[in-house]
Amino acid sequence: MAYVSETDPPNYCGYGTVRPEHVQIKYSDDCWNSRTDIDKELLTFHELGHAVLGRVHSNTQLSNGDHQSIMYMNPFGLYNESTLDKKAYYLDELFDMTTPEPQWAHVDRPNRVEILKDSVAAVNAWKFGTTGLIDHAGVVSHEAFVSAGHSLSIQANAAGSGISFWRYDLSPGNVTIGSALTLTVKVMTKDVTGPGLDFELQGFDAQDTNVFYVYSKKITGTQDFKEYTIDLHYFPRDVSVVSIFLLMDGRSTGTAYIDDISLVNKY
Numbered sequence: 302m303a304y305v306s307e308t309d310p311p312n313y314c315g316y317g318t319v320r321p322e323h324v325q326i327k328y329s330d331d332c333w334n335s336r337t338d339i340d341k342e343l344l345t346f347h348e349l350g351h352a353v354l355g356r357v358h359s360n361t362q363l364s365n366g367d368h369q370s371i372m373y374m375n376p377f378g379l380y381n382e383s384t385l386d387k388k389a390y391y392l393d394e395l396f397d398m399t400t401p402e403p404q405w406a407h408v409d410r411p412n413r414v415e416i417l418k419d420s421v422a423a424v425n426a427w428k429f430g431t432t433g434l435i436d437h438a439g440v441v442s443h444e445a446f447v448s449a450g451h452s453l454s455i456q457a458n459a460a461g462s463g464i465s466f467w468r469y470d471l472s473p474g475n476v477t478i479g480s481a482l483t484l485t486v487k488v489m490t491k492d493v494t495g496p497g498l499d500f501e502l503q504g505f506d507a508q509d510t511n512v513f514y515v516y517s518k519k520i521t522g523t524q525d526f527k528e529y530t531i532d533l534h535y536f537p538r539d540v541s542v543v544s545i546f547l548l549m550d551g552r553s554t555g556t557a558y559i560d561d562i563s564l565v566n567k568y
């Protein structure tokens with residue numbers, strides 16, 4: 302293996318050949334110097350795949366849309382620190398192309414465990430907060446609801462800046478790495494103008510660093526209660542807290558009511 306300032310032929314980050322059994326790695330910032338240790342490992346495994354195992358490039362995808370092989374043309378980011386558990390599969394596949402699809406790539410997840418089912422009672426665990434200059438109020442409302450006589454409402458009295466949100470934190474408990482999460486909420490809106498409301502699922506590690514973030518499209522206008530879902534397809538490692546946000550952009554006006562919030566773990 303050799304570090305080179307330019308590969309021969311040029312313009313590759315790495316170049317592996319079987320005869321002679323040889324790997325060139327370009328030590329530019331893009332290809333190597335500024336890369337994480339994991340990306341350096343991925344590039345090295347990829348080139349050794351060419352040089353030692355005689356493998357060619359693969360463009361095939363797994364069911365969930367992830368690349369099937371480290372032999373994908375650009376292996377950077379195939380796994381990272383929080384998805385390191387994918388590595389075992391990719392190494393197996395590198396040596397044996399008939400390796401079956403890993404469970405974390407399955408789209409059909411037959412097992413379901415409900416981790417949160419909240420029909421929103423008068424007293425509940427949701428916390429309301431705001432940032433920026435904003436005239437939004439968070440009210441546990443009995444004006445509109447689907448069940449249990451109440452919903453979480455956000456009343457945006459005037460357009461401002463920042464955000465307002467209802468937040469619910471939970472411990473991931475028995476959620477396994479690589480499993481999926483589905484968040485379902487029912488939302489009713491009244492005269493919501495501006496960017497509107499969305500809902501989000503976020504994960505944080507012990508240092509409070511964000512490790513995943515999925516969000517819905519924005520909801521605006523006037524509508525009766527309607528169900529929305531968002532999915533996290535791969536639950537990463539090192540998650541200390543899972544947070545659900547029901548969030549109104551500060552530039553919005555109008556009222557939103559949110560009810561029947563559930564979080565389901567699928568595997």
Ligand SMILES: [Zn+2]
Pocket residue numbers: 347351358374
């Ligand atoms: Zn290659």
